[in-house]
Amino acid sequence: MNGPATNTLPSAAGIGLRAPHYREVLDTLPALGWVEVHSENFFGGGAPLHTLFRVREHYPVSLHGVGLGLASVTPLDAGHLSALARLCADVQPAAVSEHLCWSAADGMVINDLLPFPYTREALDHVARRVDQVQERLQRQLLVENLSSYLSFSRSEMTEGEFLAELTKRTGCGILFDVENLYVNARNLGVDADAFIKAIPAAAVKEYHLAGYSMRDGCLVDTHDHPIYPEVWDLYESVLRHIGPRPTLIEWDTDIPELAVLMGEAAKARQRLEAVEECHAA
Amino acid sequence: MLHDELSHFAQAIVHGHMPSPRIRQAYADYSAETALGVYRNNYRGNLHDALAGAYPVIKQLVGDDFFRFLARQYIEQHPSRSANLHHFGLELAGFIATFEPAKELVYLPDVAALEWACHVAYFADDGDVLDLNALAQVPPERYPDLVLHTHPSCHVVRSHYPIAAIWHAHQPGASEDFHIDLDGGPGYALVSRKDDIVQVSELTEAEAVWLQGIQAGARLGDATVTTLEHYPDFDLQATLLKLVAQNTLANFNLEKTP
Structure with missing residues (x-):
């Protein structure tokens, strides 16, 4: 389903805009292609929404949700979806995205992004919920691949195959988090090349890049480091295979000076421009 | 499954x-x-x-x-x-x-209640801004019939302790040299938000009682008379100025005298 509202992010580098940088970004208006914010931080309106409206005057805004739980085995949270719909109506974002994960089961809510087995049953379940969300928002949803620390013996397909089938069934787009794929390749032995080939290039509407950290041998998607060289390499490979797309620098813990994020965004922009020249030539 | x-x-x-x-x-x-x-x-x-x-x-x-x-x-x-x-x-x-x-x-639970009120105020919807010109056009004989509406972020937290002073002493940039008298009697902290800033101020007991009446929908006249019965020193004008300055009042309407 392609809803009336389409994704209009520019094929440029943006940053995840978090509270410590609101003021500086609004005061200095740095040269950024776009910004992304976490949807839930603006639910309920109030002071944060004031800030977002002002940001929206200067930059395309992408709304990135962390709480909808597309694979949760509880009914889709009507209050949460309403709040998201209201935010979309108010902000008219350039893109709306959620994660391919779950966060609630049997009355327990786990405020995290959790993996699930990639089965046909799960595909039916997630596809139904993506349909519901797109119907409600009247727009295409971008679904992000997950970073995982565990996997399930019962999976019947890979995450890439699952996402490909999901886009086919629902018309949703893909937010391709390159760092998440790298983390899964290292942690779980996921075949990164096979993932890149499995997902339809035309459905990929956005990339994410971030830094991870290491705990007892496990790569954890902490968004608290610069992007590692190996992830830049994978990003370059992704750009060659899939093409240039809007690319976001995410940093959520131990958030550094804005200049550090701008530096990372500049590195992404160089790579984007290089591949755009190749595509043009 | x-x-x-x-x-x-x-x-x-x-x-x-x-x-x-x-x-x-x-x-x-x-x-x-x-x-x-x-x-x-x-x-x-x-x-x-x-x-x-x-x-x-x-x-x-x-x-x-x-x-x-x-x-x-x-x-x-x-x-x-x-x-x-x-x-x-x-x-x-x-x-x-x-x-x-x-x-x-002993004061910790009430400070927590105050912080939650601030947290809720931060995310509260915007209210109308009180139209002072329209208010000035209300003839004085109708003042008792005014029904004042408070901003959605407005909340009063009552405590046996001076929680507003404790809160202010622990804000970024506050002086580290402070003295708080825990036995100074009950405190009333008024929470509200103006633009994107949550503000906390202290109310007297009379002001808190009056505002409680207003929030319950009482007409200005009734709330003021009731408050004055118990607190003869209650100063309506000073209270109104304080509340307007803190963006606590959102709008008003006039109710017919019953």
Whole structure:
């Protein structure tokens, strides 16, 4: 389903805009292609929404949700979806995205992004919920691949195959988090090349890049480091295979000076421009 | 079934149960137990951080280590019920009131209640801005019939302790040289938000009683007469100026004299 509202992010580098940088970004208006914010931080309106409206005057805004739980085995949270719909109506974002994960089961809510087995049953379940969300928002949803620390013996397909089938069934787009794929390749032995080939290039509407950290041998998607060289390499490979797309620098813990994020965004922009020249030539 | 699989996984994270045998046990560089530990840490860490974000003054008052201890107990007893982390922490004031290790800090539950009111005010909807010109056109003989509406962020927190002073002493940039008299009598903290700034100020008991009447929908005349019966020194004009300055009044209408 392609809803009336389409994704209009520019094929440029943006940053995840978090509270410590609101003021500086609004005061200095740095040269950024776009910004992304976490949807839930603006639910309920109030002071944060004031800030977002002002940001929206200067930059395309992408709304990135962390709480909808597309694979949760509880009914889709009507209050949460309403709040998201209201935010979309108010902000008219350039893109709306959620994660391919779950966060609630049997009355327990786990405020995290959790993996699930990639089965046909799960595909039916997630596809139904993506349909519901797109119907409600009247727009295409971008679904992000997950970073995982565990996997399930019962999976019947890979995450890439699952996402490909999901886009086919629902018309949703893909937010391709390159760092998440790298983390899964290292942690779980996921075949990164096979993932890149499995997902339809035309459905990929956005990339994410971030830094991870290491705990007892496990790569954890902490968004608290610069992007590692190996992830830049994978990003370059992704750009060659899939093409240039809007690319976001995410940093959520131990958030550094804005200049550090701008530096990372500049590195992404160089790579984007290089591949755009190749595509043009 | 997907449901059983995820339910098992959730129990393993929240309650420390053994995970489903269908979770792969062998990974190249770590054990399944390590991975589960990451999820368990994330679960508690995210909730701890949400509490710390909503209760920065409590955290300063008790210190980081005690706060972590308190948060851990709170998370056990009041697990998250919402996908929106800004909802987490609603019951902290009541929890602290029964939390034995903190019982000597008698003012702590009320400071927590004040911080939650600030947290809610931060996310509260915008209200109308009081139209002072329209108010000036109300003929004085109709003043008693005014029904004043408060801003959605407006909230009064009552305490036996001077919680507004405690709150102000622990804001960024506040002087470290302060003295707070805990026996100075009850305190009333008024919380409201102007643009994106949450403000806290002190009300007298008379002002708090009057505002409570107004918030309950009483007409200006009735609320004022009732307040003056108990507090002959109540100064209506000073109170109104204070509330307007703090963006507490949103709008008004006139009700017919019954």
